[in-house]
Amino acid sequence: MIKGVLLDIAGVLEQDGAAVPGSLEAVAQIKARGYPLRLITNTSRRCRAVLCEDLRRLGYVVKESDVFTAPMAIRRRLEQQQLEPLLLIDPALTADFAGLTGSRGVAVVLCDAADGFTYAALNRAFQALLEGAELLAVGDNRYYRANAQFMLDAGPFVRALEYAAGCKAEILGKPAAGFFCAAAADMGCQPEQTLMVGDDVNADVLGALEAGLQACLVRTGKYRPGDEQQLPDSPAMVHDDLAQLAENLP
Amino acid sequence: MIKGVLLDIAGVLEQDGAAVPGSLEAVAQIKARGYPLRLITNTSRRCRAVLCEDLRRLGYVVKESDVFTAPMAIRRRLEQQQLEPLLLIDPALTADFAGLTGSRGVAVVLCDAADGFTYAALNRAFQALLEGAELLAVGDNRYYRANAQFMLDAGPFVRALEYAAGCKAEILGKPAAGFFCAAAADMGCQPEQTLMVGDDVNADVLGALEAGLQACLVRTGKYRPGDEQQLPDSPAMVHDDLAQLAENLP
Numbered sequence: 001m002i003k004g005v006l007l008d009i010a011g012v013l014e015q016d017g018a019a020v021p022g023s024l025e026a027v028a029q030i031k032a033r034g035y036p037l038r039l040i041t042n043t044s045r046r047c048r049a050v051l052c053e054d055l056r057r058l059g060y061v062v063k064e065s066d067v068f069t070a071p072m073a074i075r076r077r078l079e080q081q082q083l084e085p086l087l088l089i090d091p092a093l094t095a096d097f098a099g100l101t102g103s104r105g106v107a108v109v110l111c112d113a114a115d116g117f118t119y120a121a122l123n124r125a126f127q128a129l130l131e132g133a134e135l136l137a138v139g140d141n142r143y144y145r146a147n148a149q150f151m152l153d154a155g156p157f158v159r160a161l162e163y164a165a166g167c168k169a170e171i172l173g174k175p176a177a178g179f180f181c182a183a184a185a186d187m188g189c190q191p192e193q194t195l196m197v198g199d200d201v202n203a204d205v206l207g208a209l210e211a212g213l214q215a216c217l218v219r220t221g222k223y224r225p226g227d228e229q230q231l232p233d234s235p236a237m238v239h240d241d242l243a244q245l246a247e248n249l250p
Numbered sequence: 251m252i253k254g255v256l257l258d259i260a261g262v263l264e265q266d267g268a269a270v271p272g273s274l275e276a277v278a279q280i281k282a283r284g285y286p287l288r289l290i291t292n293t294s295r296r297c298r299a300v301l302c303e304d305l306r307r308l309g310y311v312v313k314e315s316d317v318f319t320a321p322m323a324i325r326r327r328l329e330q331q332q333l334e335p336l337l338l339i340d341p342a343l344t345a346d347f348a349g350l351t352g353s354r355g356v357a358v359v360l361c362d363a364a365d366g367f368t369y370a371a372l373n374r375a376f377q378a379l380l381e382g383a384e385l386l387a388v389g390d391n392r393y394y395r396a397n398a399q400f401m402l403d404a405g406p407f408v409r410a411l412e413y414a415a416g417c418k419a420e421i422l423g424k425p426a427a428g429f430f431c432a433a434a435a436d437m438g439c440q441p442e443q444t445l446m447v448g449d450d451v452n453a454d455v456l457g458a459l460e461a462g463l464q465a466c467l468v469r470t471g472k473y474r475p476g477d478e479q480q481l482p483d484s485p486a487m488v489h490d491d492l493a494q495l496a497e498n499l500p
Binding site for chain 2: 113114115116117118119120122123126127130142143149150151152153155156157159160161163164165166
């Protein structure tokens, strides 16, 4: 029934700069039982190699290919369709898109570029879209908070380019179905064979269910009492933490 | 019936860097008959003083207060509501917004800032909008063409800020009703007492009619045969050029 497991990093594996109690052992246990797994996140400010290093520092025994991010979902799409990326990204992400030289056209890749969102860069992206490039984005969030200030996220720039070029972006980060399906495919699983474990009832759990995955809410991270009331009625879908879930995996 | 006249600059007064034949005399004639007039344009790359100089170079006898632009419509709004502008504009427009120190709050003023659309500047505008500032824009065009390249116009940045802050911009350039009404008010006229003369059947003529003005199409500039078929049926609403219109003014 369950052939592979997706684990959200923030709030399930990591919280406040430390491993969530019991999660180190739980990940080892899930691996030992032979489940392929992917540790997933939407982040568009750290490349996969750095994320992997950060997880190792917390004590997780993981290799780079265990980590799957929204930018990696975009990379897979570029590989499949043999598209060359025109990048609007944070320089820290450059490694995630290295060595891509598609021969079948161009895709605009829009992550959280921040100061990289210059008029010149946006114009280059716009001109590529006019010539038929696809627009692939890590998300369409409106803003985020940093140092007590609200800052523009990728979403407003997605809307700007969509409006200018008369096109529609494809979002390949959580909670988009495309992200969950790409993460499942990355470990060779069909969506319905894959269990997504997250602390965010909307983006993680309901998002995964909508994409055709199985899903489980854990009561760590950003979980708030009552969140489970948003879920379809099934006791198997909520666990106190990843440790409890690992014990109860079939 | 007609108490004031608005004349579109591009295509009615000026074409290919020269005065449209007969228009120099027509403007003098309309002035001599005592009609207040405003020479209008949407441009957001030249301030009013420079536009006035350019018209004088073509031979027009005009003073600065005869010229009314979309940025001037925004300036009037700022003055009326005593708002201080947070400017996202081309540096060439700075003079149009000099000396404004409103005491009742802030308005974000978005013109065609081009390279001025930096992430830092857009963030400042976004933060002001979150604190309740109004968003006033010269237009929401998608793109324009320059040196054989398509370039992002103000519209995509309007959409970006609207999406980020969950607000709706007010457009104060042609063909928005607010622009025509502000131009009429600038010469002390009610909209229904004002005749708008333009070569663009949509932006000039139908836009003005929709705003409650009278309007006339001239067959110069970007006029193309058949354009008059888009107008309500009335022979008085089309003239060959500004010279013919001036002769037929009541």
